[in-house]
Amino acid sequence: MKDVSNAYEALIAHDRETQALAQIAGRLGWDQETMMPRGAAPQRAEEMGALEHVIHARRTDPRVGEWLAAIDESTLDQVGRAHLRHIRRSFERKTRIPAALAGELARVTSEAQGQWAEARAADDFQAFKPVLENILSLKREEAEALADGGDLYDALLDDYEPGATGAELQAMFDALRPRLVALRDACMGAAHQPETLTGQFDPQKQMRLARELARAFGYDMSHGRLDKAVHPFSSGSGLDVRITTRTSEDDPFNCFYSTIHEVGHACYEQNIDRAYLMSPLGQGVSMGVHESQSRIYENQLGRSAAFTGWLHGRMTEVFGPLSVADSQDFFGAVNKLHPGYIRTEADEVQYNLHVMLRFDLERQMLSGDLAVADLEEAWNTRFEADFGVAVDKPSNGCLQDVHWSVGLIGYFPTYSLGNVYAGCLNEALRADMPDLDDKLVAGEAAAVTTWLSDKVQRHGGLYEPKQVIEQATGKQVSVEPLLDYLEAKFGAIYRL
C-alpha cells in the first residue's frame, strides 16, 4: 500500500481497535454458552451492554464520516479500497438508523429472546404475538431508514448478504423447488429405504471422536478448541476460533455432523490471510459464503459415501459393532430422509424447503401482506401443503426458530444460498481433485481445507460475496450443481 493519506491511517487504526473489541464480544458470547456460572447472567448482560455501547459509539463516531470524506480512494490499492468498502457500508447503515430506534431494537430483541423461549416452552403463540408485532414494526422502521425508498426486504438482507436481493433469491428458490420436491417424493416413495442406526453411544467417546473429526478436516486446535454447548456454534476470527457441539446418547450423528458443520465455519475464519487480522477483511464476507463452507464440509464431504465409509470403520472401532454393519448401508443411514417439523434436523433434500417457507412468510410480514396475528395459521397451512403433515404445536411450527425474536429478518435465505454455493464449490473441487474420494475414504479431509482455503477462505472480505464463489469456480453461480449432486447421491441411495 502506498500514498495513503493520514485520514486513511487514522480510520484504519480506529477501525482496528473496534475490530479487537468486537472479537472480545464474541469471546464473551462463547463464555456465556460454555463456561459462565448460571448466576452470572444479569451481570453479564450489563457487561455486554457496556461493550456493545462502546463498539456502537466507535462505529458511528462522526470522525469516521470525516475520515471517509477526506480519503482520496484513487491513492489506495485493492486491499485499501476493500477496507473502505466495508467501513463505509457499516458506517452508512449504522448512521442511517436513528439512535433511539437502534436502542429500542436492542432493548426489545434482547428481552424478546427470553419471551420467545417461554412462549415456545408453553407452546403459546398468542403470548409471543405482541412481541413479534413490536419487533416487526421496529424492523420495518429500520428497513425504511436503510432502504432510502428502495425495497425494504433488500435493505435488511444487505446486512447478512451484501449485494443480494429478495428478487434474486426468489428466482433461486423457484429454480430449486420443483426438482427438490420431485426428489423428496421419489425418495419417500421408493421401494428401497435405508436403514436407521440404533444403539447407545457414550458421550465422552463421541466427544473424543468429534475432536478427531475436527482435526481430520484441518481445524487447527492450537488456534481453537471444541467444547459442549446447548446449541453448536463457531465463534471468533483469526487466531482464536472456537467451536461447540452437543451429544445425544442415541444420536451420535448429531454430535459428529454438528462438529463438521462448525469446523467448516471455523476453518474459514482460521484461514483468512493473516495480513487481514483485525481488519475489516478479517472475517467471513457474508452469511451465505460462510454457510457454503459449513455445508460443503458437512454434506458434500462429510456425508459422502467415501467419508462415511471411513467414519463407519472408526465408529465400529470406538463403539463396537454397529446396528448397521455394512458400510454402504451406513452411507444410507447417514443420509436417510425423514419427515419432521424442525428445520435444523432436516435432511439435505428437504432443508431448503424449510427455508423457502420462512423466506416467503417473513417477506410477507415485512411488507404487511401477512399480519403477525395470522402467522401461525399461515405457517401451518403452508407446512402441510409443502410437507404433507399437519403441525401439531407451535414449538414444532412458527415458534421453532429463535431468529425473528432477535430481529433477524432476511437471514434465513442465506442458509439456502450457502447450500447453492456449496454445490458450485463441490463441482469445482471435484474437477480439480479427481482423487478426492481416495483421500476421504482414508479420513484425510484436510486436503479439502487446503483447496478451499486457497480458493475461498484466505480472501476474507476482499471481494464481494458472489464474486468469491464465481472466482473460485470460474463459473456463474447456479442451482444446477447442487441439484445434480443431490439427484445423483440420493438416486443412488434410494435406487431410483
Place this chain on the structure above:
Amino acid sequence: MKDVSNAYEALIAHDRETQALAQIAGRLGWDQETMMPRGAAPQRAEEMGALEHVIHARRTDPRVGEWLAAIDESTLDQVGRAHLRHIRRSFERKTRIPAALAGELARVTSEAQGQWAEARAADDFQAFKPVLENILSLKREEAEALADGGDLYDALLDDYEPGATGAELQAMFDALRPRLVALRDACMGAAHQPETLTGQFDPQKQMRLARELARAFGYDMSHGRLDKAVHPFSSGSGLDVRITTRTSEDDPFNCFYSTIHEVGHACYEQNIDRAYLMSPLGQGVSMGVHESQSRIYENQLGRSAAFTGWLHGRMTEVFGPLSVADSQDFFGAVNKLHPGYIRTEADEVQYNLHVMLRFDLERQMLSGDLAVADLEEAWNTRFEADFGVAVDKPSNGCLQDVHWSVGLIGYFPTYSLGNVYAGCLNEALRADMPDLDDKLVAGEAAAVTTWLSDKVQRHGGLYEPKQVIEQATGKQVSVEPLLDYLEAKFGAIYRL
C-alpha cells in the same frame, strides 16, 4: 440517596459502564490462563490492549473532572461520598501521570513479563538487569508525578493500599521481626519435629476434594467456578467470581491450600453488598484487606487443628490410608516449617520474613540507595543473613517473583499487612464464636464466611481499608494477635 445533582448521576452512569468494561478485562484474563488456545496469544494481546485503551480513556475523560468539580458533596449520603472518594482518587492519580509515560510503562511492563520469564528460566540476572533498570526509572518518574513532592514509595503504595505509608509498614515489620525470628529458630531447633506427608495423590480426586473444600467455606458455585491453572488466582467481582488452583501428584496440600486461599479472595468479592455491584464500592477495598481474607481462610481456619482434623478424615476416605495416620500428627505435617528459597512456598512463620526482604530492597531501589546492578548481590547477602542459607541461583533468588517485572513496586508489603489484619480478625472471630472449632472439626466452615461477610466483606469499598478492620474487630490494628496466634500454634506443634 437524595438531592443528587445531575453531575453526580452522569458521573456514576459513566463510571458504571467503565466498571463493566473492567470486569470484562478480568474475564479475559481468566480465559487467558484457563481456556485460551495457545496460538491465540498475539491476538489476545491486541484485544486486551484495545480494551485497556478504552478503559483508560474513560477513566481520564475530562468530563470526569468536570463532573467531580460540579458536584456538591454535602448533598450526598455516605455511599455517594464513598463513590466520589474512589472516583476522585482514581481520576487524580491517572491524570497526574503523563499519557506518554503511562503508555511507555504499559508497553515496557507488558514486554518485560516475557523477558523476566526467559531470564528466570536461564537463571541469568544480567539479562534482566537493563529491563529492570528501565522499569525502575519509569516507576520513579511515575512516583514523582504522583507524589507531588511527597514520599515516592508512599505514592506507589497508595495504588494498592490507600492511606498506608512506608514508615508505618516499616514500624509493622520492625515489630514483627524479632518474635518471628525467635519463633522460627525455636521451631527449627526443637527436639520434636513434625512428620511429612508422603505418597501419590490422584489429581482428579484432588480437584474433586478441592471443590468440596470451596463449598465447605461458603464459596458460591452458582456465581463462580474452579478450574486448573499454572498459578492459582481469583478473578472477577459480584455475580461472577472464578478461582483456579493447581495439582501436584506428590503435594496435595498445594492444591487444597491454594484453593482455600483463593476461596478467601473470592468470598470477599462474592459477598459485597449487591447494591454496590458495578459501582466503585463493588470490589475489595485494598490489597491488604483482600489478603486478610485469603489468609484467614487459608491459615487461621484452614490450617487449624480443628479443620485439619476434618481434612485428615476426608483425605483418608478419598485417597486411602495416609502416610501420617494420626490426626494430631497430620496437623503438624500441614504446618511443618521448612527451609526454602521461595516466598510462595513459605510457611506461616517465615512468610513475612520473605516479604520484609523485598520491602527493604524495593524501597532502596526506588530511592536510588540500591542500584539495580547490585540487586542480586544485595538479595543474596540479605537472604543468607535472614535465612542462614546461600541462594544457589537467581530463580531461587531475586528472579523468583514476577512483581517487579510488571511494575508492581509497593505491592509486596500488602501481603504482610494482610497477615496482620488476618491475625486481628481471627482474634475477634474467635471471641465472637467460641464454638468455632466444633464447626471446623466437622468441616463446616461456611459460618465463618457469614461472620466475615457481615463484618468485612459486604462493605466493599465503603470504608477506608484500615477502618474496615478496626470496625470489624473493635480495636486498633496491631501485630500482637498474629504473633500471639503463631506462638501458641507453633509452640504446641513443636512442643516448645
